[in-house]
Amino acid sequence: MTALDATGLRYSYPDGTLAVDGVDVTVETGERVALLGPNGAGKSTVLQLLGGLIDPDAGTVRYFDETTDADAVRDRLSVLTQNPADYLFNPTVREDLRYGPAQQDRSESEVDRRVERVADRLDLGELLSKPPFRLSGGQQRRAALASALTVEPDLLLLDEPVSNVDAANRAEVLALFSELAADGVTLVTSTPDTELVAHVADRVVLFDETGTVAARGSTREILTDTELLTDCDLRPPQVVRLFDGRGDIPLTVAEARRRLDER
Ligand SMILES: Nc1ncnc2c1ncn2[C@@H]1O[C@H](COP(=O)(O)OP(=O)(O)O)[C@@H](O)[C@H]1O
Ligand SMILES: [Mg+2]
Incomplete structure (x- = not known):
């Protein structure tokens, strides 16, 4: 089944x-x-x-093979x-x-259960009683992410979800994304950070500087194409640059360590 099918998107x-000039995205x-x-x-x-x-x-976005009305989903x-x-x-x-x-008309106890679960998972405990404007930038991003998760969506669209988030919390957030994906949640993440991808x-839609799609492919295909990334004003991940031209290229530090240990 298709979670998201967008064709011919244009937006000024x-x-x-002209920010988006004829973009197709299918997920x-x-x-x-x-x-x-x-x-x-x-x-x-x-x-x-x-x-x-x-x-x-111009263009349309279709959700779950069902509707083009986002409000319906x-x-x-x-x-x-x-x-x-x-x-x-x-x-x-x-x-x-x-x-x-609460907007979804969930019961009080169900709302509480969801808030506790997400807050616990994202380590927001002491922050729950604070006014949000008192939080640091990274804390605000985690709180905003938590609020997006309490609706327990099937499809999650994330714009730079870990920018400003410190290393420990970032690892927690990424682990949570993996769990959500394992549970079947569809994840679309926007980022300028090749290290995050x-x-x-598992798949990348690569944009150039002009609001159009430059390339699409598996994460491996895109991240190891150093020329393509450079043409799009991006820097290939550090491990890719390190292992480029030296056989099988790892995409993460963890993968690189395994490669080195095997030698
Ligand atoms: N509210 C706005 N009014 C006018 N131009 C905008 C606005 N928001 C974004 N833009 C412009 O649209 C283009 C695309 O922006 P954006 O979608 O934010 O790109 P990205 O998220 O890839 O950095 C940029 O040229 C940006 O300056
Ligand atoms: Mg942006």
Whole structure:
């Protein structure tokens, strides 16, 4: 089944900037896909179009082979935009986390259960009673992510979900994404960070600087094509640069260590 099928997306901002110029994105259920590209490539705009937060000037987005109306699938779809403040507008973080499932008319106890579970998983314990604007940038991003997760979506669209998040919390968030994927949740992650891609995606849609798709392929195909990445103003991951031209190229440090140990 297809979770997301977008064709011919085009979008210009009111000031005339053509941000997305004929983009197709298809994501099968349970897939992990990265939207990779340099700053200004149009990734965030595409993600907002995919999430139904803005309407395209041309093109359509179809959800779960069912509908082109994002509002009809709000229960199954969560979008984390680039700006955590979009999700943090209540007096406390706890109320922000309660907001989504409460909108879905879940029972009080079910809402509480979800908030506790996600807060526990993302180590938000002491932050729950705080006003969100008191949180640091990385904490706000984790809180915003938590609020996107309490609706327990089938399809999760994430814009730079770990930028500003410290190493320990980042590892926790990435582990959580792996668990969600193992549970069958479809994950689409936008990032300019080639180092992140192998941790969040099996397939990549690569954008160039002009709001169009430059290439698509498996994470391995894209990350090991150093010329293609450089042409798109991106730097190949460090381990790829290290092992480039030396046989089987690892995509992560963990993979590289295994390779070295085998020698
Ligand atoms: N609200 C806006 N008004 C005008 N131009 C915008 C707006 N938001 C983004 N843009 C422009 O649209 C293009 C794509 O931006 P964006 O989708 O944010 O790219 P990315 O997420 O890949 O960095 C950029 O040229 C950016 O400057
Ligand atoms: Mg962006």
